[in-house]
Each structure stands twice: as structure tokens, then as C-alpha cells.
Amino acid sequence: MSFSCLTTIVLLLGSVLALVKDGRDEIDRLALLEFKARIADPSGVLSSWNDSSHFCDWDGVTCGRKHRRVTILDLGSKNLSGVMPPHIGNLSFLRGIDLENNSFHAKIPSQVGRLLRLQKLFLNNNSFSGEIPLNLSYCSNMLSLDLGFNMLKGNLPTELGSLSKLQQLILQANSLMGNIPPSIGNLSSLQVFATSTNNFGGTIPETLGQLRNLKRLSLAANKFVDTIPISIFNISALTWLGVGENQLEGGLPGDLGFTLPNIEFINMGRNHLIGPIPESISNASNLGVIQIDQNNFTGKQSTDLNFLCSLTNSTKLNILSIGINAFQGLIPDCISNLSTTLSMFGLAYNYSSGTLPSGIGNLINLELFEMQGNNISGNIPFEIGNLNKMKYLDLGYNELSGQIPESFGNLRLLIKLYLDSNNFRGSIPSSLKNCQILLLLNLSTNNLSGYIPPEIMGLSSLSIYLDLSRNSLIGSLPEEVGKLQNLGELRLNGNRLSQQIPSSIGNWPLPSIMSSMRGLQVLNVSNNQLSGQIPKFLESLNLTNLSLSYNDFEGALPTGGVFRSAISTSVVGNKKLCGGLPDFQLPKCYYKESKRTRISGIAKILISTISALVGVACILSLLYFFWFRQNKNASASSSSEDGFLHVSYHNLLKATCGFSSTNLLGMGNFGSVYRGLLDQTQSVVAIKILDLTCEGAPKSFIAECEVLRRIRHRNLVKVLTACSGFDFNGNDFKALVYEFMSNGNLDEWLHPTTSQYMERKKLSLLERVNIAIDVACALDYLHHHYEMPIVHCDLKPSNVLLDDEMNGHVGDFGLARFLPEATHKLLVDQSSSVGVKGSFGYVAPEYGTGSAVSTQGDVYSFGVLVLEMFTGKRPIDDMFEDGLDLHRFTKAALADRVEKAIDPILLQEIEELEKRRTIAPEGKNKSWCSIKDCLVLMIEIGITCSFESSNERMDIYDALTKLQGMRKKLLEFIVTV
Template sequence: MIPKTLGQLKNLVFLTFGENKFVGTIPISIFNISTMTILEQVISMGGNHLTGPIPESISNASNLMEIQVQDNNLIGKVPSFSKIRGLNWFNIDKNNLGGEQSTDLDFLYSLTNSTKLENLLLLHLSTNDLSGNIPPKIMGLSSLSIYLDLSQNSLTGSLPKEVGNLRNLGELSLNENKLSQQIPSNIGSCTSIERLYVHDNFFEGHLPSTMSSMRGLQVLNVSNNQLSGQIPEYLASLNLTNLSLSYNNFEGALPIGGIFKSAISTSVAGNKKLCGGLLDFQLPKCDYEESKWRRISGTTKVLIFIVSTLVGVTCILSLLYFFWFRRNKKASTSSSSEDRFLHVSYHNLLKATGGFSSTNLLGVGNFGSVYRGLLDQTQLIVAIKILNLACHGASKSFVAECEVLRRIQHRNLVKVLTVCSGFDFNGNDFKALVYEFMANGSLDEWLHLVASQYTKRSKLSLLERVNISIDIACALDYLHHYCEMPIVHCDLKPSNILLDDERTGHLGDFGLARFLPEAMHKLLANQSSSVKVKGSFGYIAPEYGMGSAVSTQGDMYSFGVLILEMFTGKRPTDDMFENGLDLHYFAKATLTDQMEKAIDPVMLQEIEELNKTQRVTPEGKNKSWSNIQDCLASIIKIGVACSFESPRERMDIGDTLTRLQGIRKKLLNFIVIG
């Protein structure tokens, strides 16, 4: 049970009990916590086994932003929320609330009578026992942008014409109620709606012609109603991916374009007066088509046949020429590759991240923020980079990153799934990139654990660090030598290296990446060279600060610093580096006889424990330690050789990769055999 004594706490700023196994009722005292609503302003108790009503005292928490009590066994009347002004997330889904006839929706009236309820993004009331009419003012909440879900209740009456005010809404679910009369024509004003569910009601009449304006509509389900008339042709012109018209009273010819080309994506079963359409729908042939054909004279039929044949032959020849020309055109590879990407909208990303909730924030960079999200289209967990377009250079960074990412593909590069470039619900420019999600975060988080992380995750072993070094070297080798046009990353650092479930390294963030000058003439200048080289302090090659051109040797300098940081545990910006001393010279000075002082203490502890577990003589242990020292010295030498001040003195990535692979092979022999 939830302790009643929580109401006595004085400094509580965040309260969540979600996804547990709490039983009993919600204590009234919780909403008497005076400071609870100052910062986070969240009440989250979803996914438990709570019973009883929602306490009336919830209205005392007047500054609440989120109320989440979904997926419980709550009963009774929903209390008034007239005192809560800044609510943006209200979810009571999957309970047994309601059942008091005309008073069921009183809380909605109080909710909509709030003069400052202008931030409500989501209203989720489905799967309860609510009855009565839908308050028109609910449809006047223009702030609703994620979804409005009133499904699986016992609501009656008509759908208010005020539904047209929901111009920013992404999803509307009214299914499995007892709503009746016609679907109002004002619904055509909801141009942002992507999913509309009104099935299993008693709607009647025709589908409104104004729905032709709903250009964002992807899913429409009006099945199991009493709709009639012909199926509108405009449905074929919308961008629908799923359409259900089943079990109504539609009649006449079925359209044959757009969504109606697929009997898998379109359902029309149970409409006994429909005819025509593609053969896959197995509908009877329309009689009027046959009668028209019979009225045509024999001569006219012959002419129609000849003309149709000539047109058909011409089309076939044109198509053959088109495909032949396309196959021989180099640009076809890039255009066809774009089709592989998912198509996502601002609403998709808003919903995937819970309204860009701070709980899903993974990190903040120079040009934007990265969120964890769950895409509806794929049910994949992804990383979503939202560009801060108010930041100087963010738009150019987006263009540069898109230009690079569409040309590269390698197992050690973070994979981009799609991009989004459009407008948010306020009409502002919006740009985002969607990447595959890396469960183990960035390399920086592993090298420099904060206190709270020491108890939650293990530390990177010597062998894992060597493996990650090889992963990034492979990525650089690909970028520098095996791309269609050589690419310089320009911002190589631990925070831009992400680790997957197996702790394999993936290089990401190509916002500053550049194509080599000798390949520039193949690209539009404003797409490939518009981003000023900046990099990150401590990792950027010194020659860039003197105006030198971008080169692969600049990446090699950053890689050398990265290697030294990985095996010494020291950032290049550490306070100890001053008066001419930097990470390069510090590591170089320890190569003679002070190796242990340079190595990350975490690795030294691991090596000592490894020696203790080896069942060999003391001489063998000393030999093993000596061999590991040799490996570490070789790695430090690589880091030093890559980070020389002069670009001409730095190692090439190909030689670096070969040496690292040799060190790993040698190290594996010591660990397994030694």
C-alpha cells in the first residue's frame, strides 16, 4: 500500500509510483504535500492495482502538470479539477471510473471551464464506464496536440461540431461508444490528425466531403456504424495507410486508386450494396457498367479497342525506356536509397518522446537535444536528435549531417533511420534526425563515471577498451579511404562514440563532418562547405586553429587524443594540464619508466585482480604483467604517434588499425593462456 505518512513530507518535489504492484486506495494526505507541485508537478501512479475513488483532495494540488493513474482498478466519480490550471497530461485510461449517469462527465465540464487550461496536450479517458454527452468545450481545447482518447466508454449523443477546433490534434479515438447522428462537417478542419478512430458507434449519413482537406490522415476506421451513400473518391487521394469501412451501408462502385489498390490495407466487408473495385475485394461487378457497354455500337467498340491497344503499347515502351534510362543513371542509387527511410512527422516524434518529456532526455549537445523515443510505426526504441534552430549553425549542421549520412553505411557508424524536416504545431521550423538507439550510452559516460553510476554499471575492461579503439579505427578507415567521397568527421570525442548492447563502438554526430576538398566539385557548395569547422576544445587539431584546410590528419589528431584518454582515464581538459603540459606530452613522458602512473587506475585494479586469479607461478605472473605492460605501452605509443602537433608526423589510420589489431591478438593470448 502507498504510505499515508507521505503527506507529512515537507520537501517532496516529485512523486511517482508507476508500474509497481501497489494495492489499496490512494491516500488523501498525498495531495496535502505543500511543496510537491513546485518543480516536477507530476502525479504518476499508473500500472498498479489501486482501488477506490480518486480523492477529491487532488484539486488541492493546483499546479499539477501531469496526472497519470491509468491501468488500475479505480472506481466512482472523477473529482473536479477546476482548481488545476496548468495541466498538460491527463490519463485515467483502463479503470472503472464513472457509472453515475449524468454526473459522469461533470469533471470534464469543470476541466474545460478552467480559464487557463491552455497547455493540455493529452487527454486519455478510454476503457472506463463514463456515460453522457461529450462536452463541446472539450473540442475547443486547441492545445490538444498528442491525442484525445474517449474510446471504450458508454458516451451517447452526437459528436459536437466544435471538433473542428482541434486543428493541432494528432490522434482522435471515439470508438466503442454509443455516439450517433452524422459526423459533423467541421471535422475537415482537423488537418493535423493522422489517426481517426470512430468505429463501433451509431454514426449515420454520408462521410463529410470536408474530410478531403485532412491531408495528414494516415489511418481511418469508421467500421461498424450506420454510414451510407457512396464511398467518396477523395479517400483515394489522401495519404492513407490503413482504411476500414466495414459493416456499414455504403453502396455503389468502389474507388480503385490510392489506398483502394490494396485489399490488405483496406477493409470493406459487410457492405452488401458495394460493387466493382479491384478483383482482390471480391465484389460483384457493377450493373451500370455493363449496361453502358451494351449501348455502345460495334464500330465504336472496335475504335475503343484499337485506341486502347495503341495507348497500352505506347505506355509499355515508355516504361521500358524509363527503366533502362534510370538503371544507367548514377543518381538513381541515391534516390532509391531514400525510399528505405521511414516517413515521420512532428506529431510522430512528439508522441514517441512523451511530448519531449525530460524523463526521455538522453543528452544536450551544441546544436540540440537527444531524446529516447518509441516509434509507433516500427515499435522500435530510437534516439531522436531535435535541432535547436535558434542556435547559430544548427540548420547548416542538419544539412551537413544529412548529406553525409545518406552516403555512408558501416557497422561501426551510428545508423540513421530517418529525418524529419517540417513545422511544429505553432508553425515554427522543426528539424530532427532519428537514429538507432544505443542501450549503453556514450563512451564518455563509461570512461568518466559519476558517483551514482558506480553502483549501477560495471567498468570498461582493458580488452573492451582495445575493442572499442579498433571499432572507431575501422569507422575512420572507412570514412577516409572507402567512401564514395572521403569524409573527415571533424568532431571525434568520447561523447560522440556510442555503445550498443555488446559494447561495440559506433561513431556518430556528423554535424561538422566535411568532404575532402578534392571531392568538393562533386557537391553543391552550399551543402558541403557551409559549416564552419569548430570541433571540440582539447580534441581539435592545432592546425585548424591557424586556418589550415580540413584533412584526414585532423581526425588522426583527435583519434590520438581519444586513445590516450581511454587508457589514461584523463580528459585532455584536465586541470593538471597547464603551462605547456598537455595529454600528449604527459603520456609521452611516462613511456620510459613511469607507465603505471599514466594508466587509468581502474584498469590497473583489473590487471591486479587478473594476476591473482591466474594459476601460474610468481614468475609466470610477472611475465604476464610484463606482457600486458608491453601492450599498454604500444597503445600509448599509438596515441602519442597520432597526436603529434605536426600533421606530417601523425600515423595514418590504416597503419593504426593494423597495430591495434595486433595488440588485441597478443592481449587475448595473455588473458586466455597466460
């Protein structure tokens, strides 16, 4: 072969290789451009991804030096959103993908399994859904796999056990379920295995004990049962063990400390573990955190807590949480020798006794100390004042006695102090004035005496609450109380306070003007010896609960502000009060005229004329009274303008047979509903008892009272009265009394239990249509026909009640809002909302992104409710995953065959109607709408109302109009057959 031919071949071969190389480059470029096309980039991070430069120079892209192929895609924390395209599988040289802290959604493409060189895959903190792709197991070089904080479902693939090089497997905060496959024990290189906050169940596999290189094991907040495998305690490399918040049982191995020499973190809290804590834990000298709270750990009674002495060897101990167990016996003096690094020490709600060791003052770095709910007695040692870093101290509900040490004044960083429900005596130490950042002070239910120190009332930092109730304090309320500008609750009830309430309290700024200030909302000075007139300035405060009961107030009751509501204000036990609104049932105020008053002749004439008119009015009133007595249906105890009954805690306790479980109708977010028989009316009612320990419950009560006292409509649940007072233990008590609905709620009819399914007839097509119209009528009234628009915010089947005739009534207005656009002055402040608006599955999508409340949010909930009524499927049905929801499901069926989505109970009824139609001669030639057309229209209304975009949803009035027109045609059809 000639030299020229050889040269030609070499040149041709070079050209071919160049083309191949360019082709491979083109594959990477196109894959990246496809990736860009599928995502939103509001920050312009991918602006460099264009043809003006080579893709290896694009932001977030790293290429190899020789082959110029993409090796790393680093787009973490770039505010990106969208779908991860399958084309990413074409980037065959990828070694690392970092998309963490973005908003990617939909499935993880299975094509990632083609990336055989992939070593690191970080997809954490996004919204990926669906299952973990099985073929990730093909990525045999994988070192780190982080899929945490997403929405992944399904089981953990057994195939992942073949990733022999894997060092980190992080799956926390998803919705994964099933068992942990034993094959995970084959990952011999694994150092971190985190599955916390999922739905994994079954037993923890013994094979995890084979992971000899494992340093961090986090299985907390799942549904694991049975015991912790002993093999786990044989992993000598383990530094982190988290198995809290499961359903684990059994005890701990006696050689725990020996087998975990490197352990730094132990969390076994919130399980059902029993038995003693082995004292051999003393060998765990690196231990920094031990959380074993909320179990049933015990010991040998008198020496239950001796294991604490073993922890004195743990010189790095920072958190010790052993509360809510069954530990008994004395608190050992050795706790004084725990590490000075200790910052949190919790021993609450056990059965510990004895005294608090004086050496507690040695723990100079302690910031949180909880020992409430034990049997600790004796004095608080003066040395507690050495804990000058203390921020949260709770010694409540013990048997502590003596005086409160003045050394508390040294705790200048204290934020919350609970010393309630003990036997403290003497005066309140004025040294507490030094706690200048104190937000909460609770000294209630003791034997404290003397005057309230003015210095305490001068603590302007107090903003959560000040509770000095149920003591023996005397004197007047200091003028300095006016400095508590941000205080939320002030409780002084059950003392011996006397004289008048100082006027300086009226100088507090109003939260309605300065919305960032919490302001006083609860004031309780009941059961004292306060006298004089009730100050008018109380009307101007932003109070939601005021109790002045059982004092010696006199004169006219104010009528403004909180005094507008007998629900929010209690003045019982003040025998000299008069006037006020009728709800308070106080006598009228009469003022004696001075004998020396001179009345002019004109005045006498006016008085005579007025007297005559009054006389006529009295006669007419008397006649009306006799007529009213003959015709009234309500109890004589009803005296308010609205006919509201006046009921007490005792009345409701009796009506429900002591809140018996046999009368329990249901439970909600903020309380329980009972069936009751009121003595006053001898009628059956529904009584909603608020659980005031739930955050937002008091605000829910006020919101519901405010809405229900204003609105009247046949399709809204009627409130009969409300009760706001105290139970027999002096605790706050709030309840609402409703008209009883004999047929329960719509949710029970759509999704009956086994017993209900057999007992009840099924909801017919026409009944469902009627109920949908009833709900639409109620919403139309709230949105368009009241003086200001009202948004319900929690529409769902369980909040639709059904009466004897199966008419629908919308109830539960605890989250309702008056629209902020309204110019009227509202008694319910819009800033006091209780959380975001609605229940999962029914809440409008825009609320999740912080959008304001709107009537269109109710329309969305109504659309979901309609779809649920006619499909029989809840919006949170297990079938809805991987982007499929009730809206998309019905929309797809509508495009194909609507019957696929319809409740089988309805299909059976329709089949019967169709059979009857075929034998009805008078209906054969009549123009009528087929049932299928009616179903299509119902589904269309549900779909149109539940569009993701609020702008695409129809108004509730339009939905109501369509429903009423459809019902007319449906009735024509049913009558025909």
C-alpha cells in the same frame, strides 16, 4: 710617492673601470642576443641585432646617454613569437618593456622581478601562460603593468599590493581565479584596475573603496557574488565602473548620482541586481553609457521608468541599455527630452505599457532602438520618420496597432526592421522602397492586408530574410521578386496569396557558381492559395528548406535539387500533386491519351510487347509483394527506397511524452537528444531535436542528413529517419531519429557521475581496446573506403555510442565534411561549414590557424581519444597547464614508467591478471606479450596519432592494423591466464 707612480695608478684605475664598464655592456649584449635566439622573427625586425653595430643602435633598443645601458626594450606589434628568456633579468637598467601584440608564450620569467628600475611592463595580447610571478612585487618603481589578453592562470598575488607607485594594473582576458586580495586596496596611486573576463570569484573587496585616485574599475565577466560594496560608490574620481556579467545581487545606494559625480560609464548588466534605479543619478551629468540590462531591476510599478527623466540632465548620454529587467508602468513622455547624443536605446523584454511618445522623433541621432517584448500599444507616431540615422529598429512582440507609418520611408540608413507580432492593419507602406540598404524586414504575425507592394520585392539589398508570414495578404507574388538576388530566406506562409509563382524567381544567380552570394536557402509559402504546377526552376536554386504545404498545387512534383529530399521539402496538403520521389508518398501521375491520336501498326506491336512485359513484371511484383509481407520487419509506413520511416512532429512529440525531461539523454551544441518509443515500429529510438535558434544548427542538420544517407558501416550510428517540418505553432522543426544505443556513450563510461560510478561496471582493458578498434574501423571507412573521403571533424568520447554488446559506433555528423579535393558534385557546399571543426581539447592544432579540413585532423582527435581511454584523463583536465597537455604527459610517462599515466581502474585489473598468471602452469613457458607491452603500444599509438605536426601522424589504417595485432596478442595472454 713619485709623480710617475701616481700616473701609473691613475692609468691602471682607468683601465679597471673601463673593463668593468665593458663587462656591464657585455652583459646587456649577451642578454639581448639570448632574447633574439629564443624567438622567431619572420619580418626580420631583429636583423640589425648583430656585431656590426653597438647594441644601443639595434632596432627596438634604447640606451641611457651616460652609462650606455639598455633602458627601454620596445618590440610591440612586431609579429614576434617564442619564449621570453630569463636572461632579460640581466638588463638591470631597464625602465620599460613593451612586447604587446605579439605571440610570446610559456611563463613570464620570474627574473623580471630583478629589474628594480622597471616602470612599465606591457606584455598584453600574447599567449603567456602560467601564474603571475610573485616577485614582480620587487619592482617597486612600477607604474604600469599590463598583462591582459594572455593565458595566465592561478591567483592574483597578494604581494602586488606593495607596489605603492602603481597607476595601472590591467589583467583582463586571462584565466585568473580566486579572490581579489584585499591588499589591492593599498595601491593608493592606482588609476586603472581591469580584471574583466577572468574567473575571479568571491566578493568584491571593500578595500577597493580606499583607491581614491581610481578612475577606471573593470570587474566584468567574472564570478563575483554578493553585493557591490557601498565603498565603491564613494570613489569620487571614478569615471568607469564595469561590473557586468557576474552574479551580483542586491540593490543600488540611493545617493548613487551624488557619490559618483564624474562617472561616465556604468555597466552592471547580466547580474541579479534588484530594486529601483535612484533618481539621484541625475547628478551624474557626465554619464555617457549606462548598461543595466539583464537584471531584475524594478520600481514602484506605475513609475518604474521615471528615473529616465533624471537622465535628461546627462547631456553626454550615448548608450542607454535597460532591457530584460522587470520594469513596469508607462513609458514616460520625458524620454523625448533625453540627450540628442543618444545613439543606442534598449528597453526590450520588460513589462512596460502605454504608448510610444511622439517626442521620440527628437532623438535625431538614434541608431539602435529596441523595445520588443513589452506591452506597448497604440499607433507608431509619424514622427519616428525623423530618426534618419536609425539602423536597427525592433518594436516586435508588442500590442501596437493602426497602420505602419509611411514615414518609415525616411529611414534611409535602416539595416534591420522588426515590426512582427503586433496588431498592425492596412497595407504594407510602399515608402519602404526608400530603405535601399535594408538587409532584413520582418512584418510577420500582424493583420496586414492588400497586395504585396512590388517596390518591396524590388529591394535588392534584402539578403538576410524577408518575412511577411501570418498576415492576410492577397494576390500574386510580384514579378519583382526576381530582383532579390541575395536573399537568404523568404517566408510568405499563412497568407491568402493566390495564382502562380512568377517564373522570374528562377533567374536568381546560383551560389554554387558565385560562392560569395548567399542565395535563397529557405522558401516558405505554405498555407496560402497558390495554384498551378510547381515550377521546375525551383530545382536549380540552392534551397535547403522549401515549404509549399497547404496550397493548391497540381501536377508532377519535380525530382531534382531540393526535391531530392523529403527532409528538406514539405508539400503536404496539396491534394492534386503526383509523382516525385517515393519518400513523398504521392500517387503516381497518369496522363489521359487523346482519342484522336493515331497509333501506327509498329507502335501497336511495341505497345503490345511492352504490355506483355509489364504484365509479367506485375505478376512478379505481386509475388514479391506477398513474400515481402510475410517477411518484413519494418512498419508499413516505411515506403522509401532506403526503408526510412516517415515521422511527423506529432509522432515525435508523442514518442517522447512531450519531450519530457525524464526522457532526455543529453544535450549538444545544436540540440537535445531524447529517448522515444515510436508507434510505427514499437521500438525504442534516440531522437535528436535541433535547436534552430543556434547559429549553424540548420546547416548541421543538412550536413548530417547528407552524410548519413550515403554511408553504411557497422561502426557508424544508424539513422532511421529524419523530420523537417513545423510544430503546432508553425515554427520550423527538424529532428533526426537514430538507432537507440542502450549503453550510452563512451564519455559516461570513462568519466561516470557519482551515481553511475556505483551502478556501472568499469570498462575493462579488452573492452577499451575493442572500442578503440571499432572507432578506428569507422574512421578507416570514412577516410578510405567510401567513394569520396569524409572527415568527421568532431570525434570525442561523447560521440562514440555503445550498443548492448559494448560495440562502438561513431555518431554526430553535424560538422562532417566531404573533402574538397573530391571531384564529385556535392549537395553540401563546402563553403557552408558551421564554424571550425571540432571540440576544444580534441580539435587538431592546425585548424586553429586556418588550415583546411583533412583526414589527419580526425587522426589527431582519435589519438587524444585513445590517450583519454587509457589514462582516464580528459584533455582539458585541470592538471594540464603551463604547456603541459595530455600528449606531453603520456609521452613523459612513456619515457619513465608508463604506469604513471595509466587509469588506476586498469592498473587494478592488471594486478588481478598478473596474480592469475603466476598460478597458471600452462602459461609459464609460453611466449606471450606482457600486458605492460600492450599498454606501451596503446600509448604509442595515441601519441603518434596526436603529434602537433600533421605530417608526423600515422594514417588511421596503420593505427587500425597495429591495434588489431595488439588485440590478438592480448587475447592470447588473457586466454593463457
